[in-house]
Amino acid sequence: MMHYRKAQNVEQELSKADLPFEDCLPKSPNDFLWMHVKGGTKVSNVIEFAQAALNKNEHRCVVWSGSGGGVGKTISCAEVLKRSHPLYQVTRMAYTSVEEHWKPQMDGLEEIIATRQIPTLHILMSLDALPDSIEGLQKPNTATDFWEGNETHRNSHPRQQQQQHHQPSTAGSQQKKRHRSGRTKPAQQQVKQVAEENEPSSHGQG
Structure with missing residues (x-):
């Protein structure tokens, strides 16, 4: 061509x-x-x-x-x-x-x-x-x-979505383990990050 x-x-x-x-x-x-x-x-x-x-x-x-x-x-x-x-x-x-x-x-x-x-x-x-x-x-x-x-x-699946939003995060325990080995951020920043992760998400609503 x-x-x-x-x-x-x-x-x-x-x-x-x-x-x-x-x-x-x-x-x-x-x-x-x-x-x-x-x-x-x-x-x-x-x-x-x-x-x-x-x-x-x-x-x-x-x-x-x-x-x-x-x-x-x-x-x-x-x-x-x-x-x-x-x-x-x-x-x-x-x-x-x-x-x-x-x-x-x-x-x-x-x-x-x-x-x-x-x-x-x-x-x-x-x-x-x-x-x-x-x-x-x-x-x-x-x-x-x-x-x-x-x-x-x-x-x-609104019920399933709601359960996912309120499911406890395991990030806190994992970060504590890493903190003991000296590879994580200071504890104050770590607590703030875990709180943000556990906050209910608004994704999917609207």
Whole structure:
């Protein structure tokens, strides 16, 4: 490819018929809000727009879609929206076609167009209850194993988190042993450090 230069990527334009939710989408395409998330999307703006649509009852269902650099933000949008509304959720993956255009830098060569498939994440969220028979259904206020979310894991185990915060530290006894051998800081600084370590942490709250 030394005689070619990269020109542009043309991503397949999806339609609502391409969404992988044949078993759970509303019958009318106008009955749900479809939010496209890209790498440069400002999360706060699209979240406010979706929340307003649900609050005004303009839509009862929202679908988030993102590929490439937008996948992470797609997940963030869904997680934030769940905090303000009791939503049923279905998460699925699909593929989108992308054409890579390569322009020749020498006479006599033709343009090359390479097509590849990139994974695309789609998250359907509904205020209305969805049937239990739907594959991958996640009900409101429950966790999903579709991806590993550290934040979801921490929020779903508050008792365990509280026990960890109040668990006595063994750092004091270990530091005393080291102090006897003359390798630790003065005792006054040591007591201050142990007190700070035993102080309950606020991590995970918010």
